[in-house]
Amino acid sequence: MSNGAGDFRSPLNRNVVVQTALRYVDEHGLEALSMHKLGAALGVTAMSLYNHVDNKDALLDGIVEELWSRIELAPNTHDDWRETIATLARALRDLVHRHPHAATLLTSRPIVPTAALRTFDALLRTLRGAGLPETRAIQLLRTMLAYALGFALTELSWSNAGRDHEEKELQRLRQISNMLPPDLPDELLEVGLKVCGACDMTAAFELSLQLMLRGLDVD
Amino acid sequence: MSNGAGDFRSPLNRNVVVQTALRYVDEHGLEALSMHKLGAALGVTAMSLYNHVDNKDALLDGIVEELWSRIELAPNTHDDWRETIATLARALRDLVHRHPHAATLLTSRPIVPTAALRTFDALLRTLRGAGLPETRAIQLLRTMLAYALGFALTELSWSNAGRDHEEKELQRLRQISNMLPPDLPDELLEVGLKVCGACDMTAAFELSLQLMLRGLDVD
DNA sequence: ACCTGAACACCGTTCAAGT
DNA sequence: ACCTGAACACCGTTCAAGT
Numbered sequence: 408m409s410n411g412a413g414d415f416r417s418p419l420n421r422n423v424v425v426q427t428a429l430r431y432v433d434e435h436g437l438e439a440l441s442m443h444k445l446g447a448a449l450g451v452t453a454m455s456l457y458n459h460v461d462n463k464d465a466l467l468d469g470i471v472e473e474l475w476s477r478i479e480l481a482p483n484t485h486d487d488w489r490e491t492i493a494t495l496a497r498a499l500r501d502l503v504h505r506h507p508h509a510a511t512l513l514t515s516r517p518i519v520p521t522a523a524l525r526t527f528d529a530l531l532r533t534l535r536g537a538g539l540p541e542t543r544a545i546q547l548l549r550t551m552l553a554y555a556l557g558f559a560l561t562e563l564s565w566s567n568a569g570r571d572h573e574e575k576e577l578q579r580l581r582q583i584s585n586m587l588p589p590d591l592p593d594e595l596l597e598v599g600l601k602v603c604g605a606c607d608m609t610a611a612f613e614l615s616l617q618l619m620l621r622g623l624d625v626d
Numbered sequence: 627m628s629n630g631a632g633d634f635r636s637p638l639n640r641n642v643v644v645q646t647a648l649r650y651v652d653e654h655g656l657e658a659l660s661m662h663k664l665g666a667a668l669g670v671t672a673m674s675l676y677n678h679v680d681n682k683d684a685l686l687d688g689i690v691e692e693l694w695s696r697i698e699l700a701p702n703t704h705d706d707w708r709e710t711i712a713t714l715a716r717a718l719r720d721l722v723h724r725h726p727h728a729a730t731l732l733t734s735r736p737i738v739p740t741a742a743l744r745t746f747d748a749l750l751r752t753l754r755g756a757g758l759p760e761t762r763a764i765q766l767l768r769t770m771l772a773y774a775l776g777f778a779l780t781e782l783s784w785s786n787a788g789r790d791h792e793e794k795e796l797q798r799l800r801q802i803s804n805m806l807p808p809d810l811p812d813e814l815l816e817v818g819l820k821v822c823g824a825c826d827m828t829a830a831f832e833l834s835l836q837l838m839l840r841g842l843d844v845d
Numbered sequence: 846a847c848c849t850g851a852a853c854a855c856c857g858t859t860c861a862a863g864t
Numbered sequence: 865a866c867c868t869g870a871a872c873a874c875c876g877t878t879c880a881a882g883t
Contacts (some may be wrong), residue, residue, distance in 0.1 A: 418847065442876060453876080455848050463876065472807075511734045513780040519822055521807045524814040527821050545820050550777075550834040557776015558769075560733040588691075588740045595743040601764050602746050603738055615769040619834075622841025637866065661857060672857080674867050682857065 413433060414503050419449060421459040425469035432470065432509045442466075471512050476522035480529075488537035489620045495530055496555040496616055503559035510560060547623065554619065558612055563605050640669060640678040644688035647838045651689065651728045660805065661685075690731050695741035696719050699748075707756035711766060714749055715835055722778035732775060750788040766842065773838065777831055784822050 427449055434438050442463060446453040460466045480498045483491050503510040523561070527548060534544035565586060587599045646668055651659050661672040661682060668675075679685045699717045702710050722729040746767060753763035784805060799819070806818045 441874080443874075452849060452879085454850085457877075458847060494733050504841040511730065512731070514783045515730045517783050517785075517805055518807075519784060519805050519818060521814060524810070524821070526804070528814055531817065531820075541820075546830055549780075549830060550837075553777035553780050553834075554773050555776070556780055557774070558772035559774050561768075561775055562781075564733045564736050565738060566736075580833060584735055584826055586738050587743070588737075591740055591743070591785055595740060598743050598747045598750065599738060601750075601760075602767065603744070605658060611765055611768060614765060615772075615838075618769075618841040619838050620841070622837040622839070660855080662855075671868060673869085676858075677866060787847085 419451065419455065419459055421469070423490045424449065424456060424459045425466065425473050428466055429470050429473050429506070429509060433506055439512065446598045468513055468516055468518050470509055471516045472520035472522060474502060474506060474509060474513060475520045475526070477505075478522070478526060480526070483533065484578055486537075488534050488539060489623070491530065491533045491537075492551050493616055493620065495526070496612075497546075499552070499555035500559040502613060503556070503563060510563065513556060514560065550619070554615070558615070562608050562612075568607075572595050638670065638674065638678055640688070641732040641791060643668065643675060644685065644692050647685055647691050648692050648725070648728060652725055655727045656730065677773045686731055687735055687737050689728055689742060690735045690737055693728060693732060694739045694745070695724060696724075697741070697745060699745070705756075707753050707758065708842070710749065710752045710756075711770050712835055712839065714745070714767075715770045715831075718771070718774035719778040719831060722782060723776070726782050729779060755811065769838070773834070777828065777834070779830075781827050785827075 423569065424445070428440060428445055431445055431448055442453040442456055445466075446456055449456075456466075460469065478498050479501065481494050483494060485491075502514070530548060531541075531544050533539060539547070566582070583600060583603050586603060587596070591599065643664070647659060647664055650664055650667055661675055664685075665672040665675055675685075679688065697717050698720065700713050702713060704710075722732070749767060750760075752765050753766065754760060758766070785801070802819060802822050805822060806815070810818065
């Protein structure tokens with residue numbers, strides 16, 4: 408018996424290593440991920456992972472690839488390019504919400520995986536098909552990327568524990584005050600509660616999204 | 627002689643520890659920061675830092691505080707609230723650009739320092755003074771925060787080495803292709819170059835900014 | 846081809862001890 | 865009050881050795 412999973416386990420490969428790493432981060436947080444512990448989770452020692460991944464940085468890059476490959480664009484039923492681009496924004500925010508602990512990697516690892524480019528390519532095609540000039544389409548894409556990713560990441564970082572909006576008001580306040588400085592002057596407390604208050608973030612996201620698209624529209 | 631700086635050095639305090647930490651991250655990158663090395667940079671052993679900071683997480687939180695306190699809002703000369711909010715967006719992007727290695731902390735540490743709240747408070751006052759309903763002002767603030775932070779962070783992560791736009795075209799291409807997968811299909815290469823291409827990011831930022839503000843305007 | 850043991854320098858953190 | 869030495873468990877990574 409050479410490992411806890413028995414001897415019938417198929418040999419490791421890069422893909423299962425990366426998949427397991429993402430699952431591990433989803434469950435235990437990014438800081439908890441180590442080569443040793445990931446190895447243990449796979450019934451193997453840390454050193455064995457280096458047969459499938461160059462080093463830890465490469466593993467993190469692998470997670471980013473995996474994230475981009477899991478983006479789920481809603482089917483583009485409407486023939487409106489504004490809806491198409493809104494779809495990307497929602498899909499990105501969804502992705503961040505599904506992987507809150509791994510999402511920061513999307514802006515901290517400087518790589519653009521194939522899966523991301525495929526998504527961009529499809530979107531640019533649609534936009535061009537709708538008659539948008541190419542430079543405009545690219546600018547639009549970049550803007551939406553930045554908005555959706557930025558919104559989701561700040562939203563997440565400022566309400567980390569806040570799973571659902573179902574929680575009790577009192578513990579919501581407690582949670583917000585944990586993010587605020589303990590020595591916060593009274594006159595700033597109100598501002599903190601307002602800006603960090605959970606409210607309906609989905610609605611806020613949609614509203615700003617529509618505003619942006621309208622801004623593009625009147626051009 | 628108890629340390630490299632001589633015996634006349636004034637005793638450490640939390641502020642100089644945090645300041646030095648930020649400077650260290652600015653120079654050597656976030657990954658390079660360790661308690662041991664920060665101690666050495668201060669002419670002291672790692673353990674001594676724990677007299678001024680609870681632990682490394684608290685140190686990182688301190689850096690986030692420091693970052694927010696270094697935001698520089700351009701003076702609000704115009705009486706136009708759209709310019710006021712644009713000023714915040716530019717200041718945030720500037721801040722990220724001035725501290726590219728530390729900036730990711732802004733969305734990975736779940737705290738909202740006093741300096742941030744003070745900035746928000748001033749802005750909300752101005753917006754209310756211009757006649758905007760409070761809920762609208764807050765939503766506007768959140769949107770701009772997300773947009774500016776998101777734009778700057780994605781911009782940074784996808785052109786990490788790209789210091790100035792003055793660089794040679796060839797090495798710019800080389801740099802981009804470093805971010806792209808080595809096995810990228812040809813048909814996606816063009817998309818990658820377009821989306822990641824440096825172009826004039828400041829202009830792109832401004833353009834989208836104006837579009838968003840215009841979207842708000844026609845309401 | 847894949848995995849391991851032993852080993853390395855480095856990490857965060859503690860605690861008792863020094864001044 | 866502030867700093868240190870010794871010590872701890874835990875990192876990432878290498879390499880020679882096993883199958």
